[in-house]
Amino acid sequence: MKVIKQSPIKSTLSLLALALASSTTMAQELSITVTNLTQGLHFTPVITAAHTSDNHLFMASEMASVELQTMAEGGDISGLVSMLTNSDANINENPAAGLLAPAMSASFNLTNDSANTHLSLAAMILPSNDGFVGLDSWKIPEEAGTYTVFLNAYDAGTEANDEIRGSGAPGEAGMPVPPPLDASIGMNGTGITDMESNNKVHIHRGSLGDDDMTAGKSDINNSVQRWLNPVAKLTITVQ
Amino acid sequence: MLTFTTHKKITNKLTQQLLLVSLLTLGLAACNDSDNDNSPEEVVVVPVTPAMEYSYSLTLTNLTYGQPLSPVAVTLHGDTRMWQVGQAASVALEKLAESGDNTDFISLEDNLASTSAEGPLLPGSSVTLNISTTEPMADYLTVVTMLVNTNDAFSGLTGVDISTLALNQEKSWRLNVYDSGTEKNNEAVGTIPGPADGGVGYDSTRDDIDLVGYHPGVVSKDDGLSSSVLTQAHRFDNPAVKLTITRTK
Numbered sequence: 001m002k003v004i005k006q007s008p009i010k011s012t013l014s015l016l017a018l019a020l021a022s023s024t025t026m027a028q029e030l031s032i033t034v035t036n037l038t039q040g041l042h043f044t045p046v047i048t049a050a051h052t053s054d055n056h057l058f059m060a061s062e063m064a065s066v067e068l069q070t071m072a073e074g075g076d077i078s079g080l081v082s083m084l085t086n087s088d089a090n091i092n093e094n095p096a097a098g099l100l101a102p103a104m105s106a107s108f109n110l111t112n113d114s115a116n117t118h119l120s121l122a123a124m125i126l127p128s129n130d131g132f133v134g135l136d137s138w139k140i141p142e143e144a145g146t147y148t149v150f151l152n153a154y155d156a157g158t159e160a161n162d163e164i165r166g167s168g169a170p171g172e173a174g175m176p177v178p179p180p181l182d183a184s185i186g187m188n189g190t191g192i193t194d195m196e197s198n199n200k201v202h203i204h205r206g207s208l209g210d211d212d213m214t215a216g217k218s219d220i221n222n223s224v225q226r227w228l229n230p231v232a233k234l235t236i237t238v239q
Numbered sequence: 240m241l242t243f244t245t246h247k248k249i250t251n252k253l254t255q256q257l258l259l260v261s262l263l264t265l266g267l268a269a270c271n272d273s274d275n276d277n278s279p280e281e282v283v284v285v286p287v288t289p290a291m292e293y294s295y296s297l298t299l300t301n302l303t304y305g306q307p308l309s310p311v312a313v314t315l316h317g318d319t320r321m322w323q324v325g326q327a328a329s330v331a332l333e334k335l336a337e338s339g340d341n342t343d344f345i346s347l348e349d350n351l352a353s354t355s356a357e358g359p360l361l362p363g364s365s366v367t368l369n370i371s372t373t374e375p376m377a378d379y380l381t382v383v384t385m386l387v388n389t390n391d392a393f394s395g396l397t398g399v400d401i402s403t404l405a406l407n408q409e410k411s412w413r414l415n416v417y418d419s420g421t422e423k424n425n426e427a428v429g430t431i432p433g434p435a436d437g438g439v440g441y442d443s444t445r446d447d448i449d450l451v452g453y454h455p456g457v458v459s460k461d462d463g464l465s466s467s468v469l470t471q472a473h474r475f476d477n478p479a480v481k482l483t484i485t486r487t488k
Contacts, residue, residue: 035324035325036452037324037452037453038452038453038455039418039420039447039448039450039452039453039454039455040455102448102450102452103324103325103420103448103450103451103452104325105324105325208462208463209458209463210463211458211463211464211465211466222458222462222463222464223423223424223425223426223455223458223464224424224455225455226455226456226458227453227455227456228415228416228453228454228455228456228476228477229477230415230453230477231453233324
């Protein structure tokens with residue numbers, strides 16, 4: 001995760017801001033833009049939340065929760081929403097009103113309560129079996145300014161990356177293919193692998209794909225739907 | 240002496256023309272036959288707003304294994320971006336990203352200052368370019384270069400505010416690879432201008448997504464794209480370029 005601070009304030013001002021921020025814990029107003037940097041991946045409905053420092057949507061090298069698995073295998077964020085609601089998080093759901101298409105951005109505002117000092121985000125990437133773009137518990141700066149965070153693609157570790165059409169239900173094999181993606185995804189793939197030997201959340205190794213839309217091992221198009229990290233950019237303006 | 244010290248101060252940063260003005264000022268002051276530093280004539284002639292010259296030195300390193308970079312273009316301009324993820328590429332950018340030819344890009348109207356490397360930048364090599372300007376609006380930097388063994392991959396940054404750089408201050412970036420979105424990544428024979436193919440560069444037809452985004456990497460014939468002229472040796476990952484800028488004046 002790479003963080004760039006774009007608009008530094010003069011040092012005296014920032015000292016003042018810090019002093020104010022530490023003496024009065026107040027809600028913050030955040031303006032957030034999430035950009036799908038890729039040209040070949042769709043993001044399913046994005047969930048963004050400000051939560052306490054001890055909460056996580058996911059953690060690399062830890063097993064995925066059932067709620068995360070449900071999001072990563074089928075794009076359904078309702079489980080994560082319930083989980084976060086129960087822990088008094090501030091939540092933004094589905095800012096793109098559906099799929100966030102390649103190279104597109106979605107913007108929204110989020111007001112975080114003073115206890116909710118950390119920001120997380122997740123959305124499934126399509127086509128994939130259980131890939132997702134994620135931000136795990138980024139500390140929201142107290143200083144006003146615009147911050148840029150680049151996000152990587154993770155693998156939930158809950159499903160074999162067979163790369164063929166199938167189900168978006170948790171625990172069922174194959175990739176969900178919603179209608180807007182139907183024409184861009186191949187058919188009749190025999191499957192890349194039926195193994196998922198790393199069952200913890202990890203950086204996705206990328207899709208293999210192939211160049212045959214009607215046969216071959218994979219239903220993923222290798223010259224369009226692969227990716228390199230980062231896959232998303234988050235621009236956060238703290239008012 | 241007020242006039243003298245002002246003159247010294249200005250010459251550090253001034254162009255020849257302004258130096259002349261200052262010398263004239265001295266002459267006028269002398270003609271005025273006044274020893275009094277507070278004489279109003281002196282105060283009136285001195286205040287020519289000095290046009291500051293800013294100079295920068297940029298060093299780029301090609302971090303890839305097998306992707307030569309086309310001649311690097313560097314431009315300074317006002318608050319604008321020469322490309323943006325989610326927007327269609329300009330024709331000038333399309334030409335650069337498909338063929339490596341930066342002529343049109345350098346000539347873009349928004350540019351207030353520009354320079355280009357003389358030749359390609361090979362893997363593992365570095366190049367240093369210098370750029371200067373007296374334009375007060377030239378606060379934003381763009382650097383761009385093509386990965387030539389690809390259909391339309393380029394690396395760079397654009398619209399970066401460099402006005403806060405202090406003299407001799409240095410700043411570095413590791414740059415990712417964009418795809419201009421103007422040509423399919425079929426890696427086919429005849430479509431790649433670099434030494435891997437020697438094919439045609441620019442083609443005005445846009446047969447891809449027509450939005451700038453991040454590049455997915457090349458597949459190559461060694462990894463399952465049978466139509467590809469590229470091999471495993473042309474694969475790359477982010478970042479592809481290291482850029483360091485130093486303000487030298």
